[in-house]
Amino acid sequence: MYQDVILDHYKHPHGRGLRDGDAEVHHVNPTCGDEITLRVRLSGETIEDVSYEGQGCSISQASASVLNDLLVGKELDDARRIQETFLELMQSKGKVEPDDAMEEVLEDAVAFAGVSKYPARVKCALLSWMAWKDATAQALGEHPESTRKTV
Amino acid sequence: MTHIPGLLDTEAIRKDFPILDRVLHDGKKLVYLDNAATSQKPRQVLDVINEYYEQHNANVHRGVHVLAEEATALYEGARDKIAAFVNAPSRDEVIFTKNASEALNLVANMLGWADEPYRVDHDTEIVITEMEHHSNIVPWQLLAQRTGAKLKWFGLTDDGRLDLSNIEQVITEKTKVVSFVLVSNILGTVNPVEAIVRRAQEVGALVVVDASQAAPHMPLDVQALQADFVAFTGHKMCGPDGIGVLWGRQELLEDLPPFLGGGEMIETVSMHSSTYAPAPHKFEAGTPPIAQAIGLGAAVDYLTSIGMDKIARHEHAITQYAIQRLQEVPDLRLIGPTTAEDRGAAISFTLGDIHPHDVGQVLDEQGIAVRVGHHCARPVCLRYGIPATTRASFYLYSTPGEVDALVEGLEHVRNFFG
Numbered sequence: 305m306y307q308d309v310i311l312d313h314y315k316h317p318h319g320r321g322l323r324d325g326d327a328e329v330h331h332v333n334p335t336c337g338d339e340i341t342l343r344v345r346l347s348g349e350t351i352e353d354v355s356y357e358g359q360g361c362s363i364s365q366a367s368a369s370v371l372n373d374l375l376v377g378k379e380l381d382d383a384r385r386i387q388e389t390f391l392e393l394m395q396s397k398g399k400v401e402p403d404d405a406m407e408e409v410l411e412d413a414v415a416f417a418g419v420s421k422y423p424a425r426v427k428c429a430l431l432s433w434m435a436w437k438d439a440t441a442q443a444l445g446e447h448p449e450s451t452r453k454t455v
Numbered sequence: 456m457t458h459i460p461g462l463l464d465t466e467a468i469r470k471d472f473p474i475l476d477r478v479l480h481d482g483k484k485l486v487y488l489d490n491a492a493t494s495q496k497p498r499q500v501l502d503v504i505n506e507y508y509e510q511h512n513a514n515v516h517r518g519v520h521v522l523a524e525e526a527t528a529l530y531e532g533a534r535d536k537i538a539a540f541v542n543a544p545s546r547d548e549v550i551f552t553k554n555a556s557e558a559l560n561l562v563a564n565m566l567g568w569a570d571e572p573y574r575v576d577h578d579t580e581i582v583i584t585e586m587e588h589h590s591n592i593v594p595w596q597l598l599a600q601r602t603g604a605k606l607k608w609f610g611l612t613d614d615g616r617l618d619l620s621n622i623e624q625v626i627t628e629k630t631k632v633v634s635f636v637l638v639s640n641i642l643g644t645v646n647p648v649e650a651i652v653r654r655a656q657e658v659g660a661l662v663v664v665d666a667s668q669a670a671p672h673m674p675l676d677v678q679a680l681q682a683d684f685v686a687f688t689g690h691k692m693c694g695p696d697g698i699g700v701l702w703g704r705q706e707l708l709e710d711l712p713p714f715l716g717g718g719e720m721i722e723t724v725s726m727h728s729s730t731y732a733p734a735p736h737k738f739e740a741g742t743p744p745i746a747q748a749i750g751l752g753a754a755v756d757y758l759t760s761i762g763m764d765k766i767a768r769h770e771h772a773i774t775q776y777a778i779q780r781l782q783e784v785p786d787l788r789l790i791g792p793t794t795a796e797d798r799g800a801a802i803s804f805t806l807g808d809i810h811p812h813d814v815g816q817v818l819d820e821q822g823i824a825v826r827v828g829h830h831c832a833r834p835v836c837l838r839y840g841i842p843a844t845t846r847a848s849f850y851l852y853s854t855p856g857e858v859d860a861l862v863e864g865l866e867h868v869r870n871f872f873g
Binding site (some may be wrong): 305306311314335336337338339359360361362363422425428 | 810811812813816817827828829833836842843871872
C-alpha cells in the first residue's frame with residue numbers, strides 16, 4: 305500500500321500551509337486522530353488555491369498533497385469529477401484495477417488504489433477530499449452553517 | 456537469549472491457543488501484541504462454549520425441563536467461579552453485564568436514581584481521573600449533565616502517574632463517588648488504590664474501580680481493595696466477548712434501585728407496579744449472555760489453573776524486558792512509566808514523527824499486531840501533547856522472542872519512513 309508516490313508526497317508535501325481562502329473547514333478522523341484544516345479560494349468556476357495544514361498518518365497527509373496537485377487550477381466541474389472518481393476508487397475494496405481512463409483523471413492519486421483494501425485506512429485517504437468538498441460547498445454558499453465535520 | 460527469571464512455560468501455554476499458530480502475509484508468524492484490546496481464547500474456553508450450545512442450550516431460570524436446569528446450573532455455576540476468583544464475600548454480589556462499560560454505566564445510573572444517602576445531584580461532586588478509558592469518563596459526564604453534579608478529576612504527572620498532591624481539594628465532603636482505573640489501558644500505570652480509598656472513605660464517598668486491565672493480569676481481591684464497586688470485562692481475560700462483571704457490596708445492591716427493567720429482574724408485576732428480585736437478578740433484566748457467562752467461568756478456571764500470581768510475575772518480567780529493549784530504539788518515546796514498577800503490561804510509545812497508523816501498518820506487514828490510536832483515552836493523548844500512540848500489550852502467552860520481533864519490526868518501520 306505504501307507506493308513510492310505516496311511516500312514522496314508524504315515526505316515532500318505540495319502546497320502545504322494555510323493561505324487566503326473563501327472558506328475554511330476543519331475535519332477530523334476520530335478513529336485515529338488525523339486532522340486537517342483546509343481552505344478553498346475560488347475565482348468564478350476556477351479553483352485558484354487549496355491550502356491546508358494538518359497532522360496525521362502518511363496516507364492522510366500524502367492524499368492532501370495529491371489533492372492540491374490535482375485540483376488547483378481546475379474548473380469546478382472537472383474537480384468534482386476527479387473527486388468522485390477518487391471516491392469510487394477508495395470505496396472499491398481493492399476490486400477496481402485503475403485503467404488508462406481512470407489514470408488520466410486521477411494521475412498520482414491512482415497510487416492509493418492499494419489503500420482501498422484496508423477499510424481502516426480508507427478514511428485517512430478520504431479526509432482531505434471530504435474536507436475539500438465541504439469547503440467548496442461553503443465557498444459557494446451552499447451550507448454555510450457547517451464548520452466542523454467528521455468523515 | 457538471556458535467561459529471564461519469572462517466565463511461565465509459554466511453549467506449553469501457547470499450545471492451548473490455536474490462533475497463535477496462525478501465519479499471515481505469506482509466511483509471517485503472528486506476533487499478537489494487542490492483548491489490552493482483547494485476549495486470545497484457549498481451547499479450554501472454546502470447548503466449554505461449544506459443548507454448552509451442543510448439549511445444554513436453554514433459557515435460564517425459567518423452564519422446568521432438563522436442559523433449562525442444566526443451563527441454569529452452568530450459568531449460576533459461572534457466577535460462583537467468578538465470585539471466588541475476585542474473593543467476593545457473596546456470590547450474590549456478582550452481576551453479569553455485557554462488558555465493563557455497561558457495568559460502569561449501571562453504577563452511574565443507580566446513583567443517579569438512588570435515594571439519599573447515595574443520590575448524586577446538583578449539590579454533589581463526582582471524581583474521576585485524567586487517565587480513564589472513555590467508558591469511565593462518559594457515563595459520569597452524562598450523570599453530571601443530567602443531575603447538575605460537578606465532575607472533577609485527578610491530573611497526571613509527567614511520568615504517567617496520578618497526581619494526588621491535591622487529593623484533599625479534589626475529594627471533598629461534597630464528593631459522592633470516586634471512580635478510577637486500577638491499571639491504565641494506555642499508560643500501563645497501576646494506581647495507588649489505598650490512598651484514594653482512604654480519602655474517599657474519610658468523606659463518605661463511594662469508590663468504583665475499573666479493573667478491566669487488572670482482572671486478566673493479577674490477583675484481584677475485591678475485599679482487599681475496599682472498593683464499593685469493581686467492574687471488569689470477560690474478553691480481555693481469555694473469556695468470550697459479550698460478558699462483563701460488576702461486583703458490588705451487598706448492602707448497596709440491596710439499597711440501590713434497578714436500572715434496566717424486564718424479565719428476570721422482578722418479583723411480582725401488576726399493571727400498576729412491580730417489586731424486584733433480590734440482587735444480583737435485580738440488575739440482570741432479560742435473557743442474559745448465558746454461553747458467554749459460562750465461557751467466562753471456564754476462562755477463570757483456566758487462569759486459576761495457571762495461577763494469577765504466576766501470570767503477574769510473567770508479565771512483570773516481560774514488561775521489564777520490553778521496556779529495556781524498546782529504549783534501545785532511536786527516537787522512541789515511552790508514554791507512561793519508564794520502569795516496570797507498579798506497571799502493567801501495556802506499553803505505549805511514539806516513534807519520532809512517524810504516525811502510529813503507519814507504525815501499526817508496517818508492523819502488520821511483518822505479522823505483528825499492535826494497537827494504534829488514542830486507545831479510548833483521548834485525554835491522555837491531549838495531556839502529553841500527542842495525537843496518538845502505538846501500544847504493545849502482553850499476556851501470559853507472550854514471549855521475549857515476541858519483544859525482540861517488535862523491536863526488529865520498529866527498526867524496519869524507521870528505515871521505511873526514515
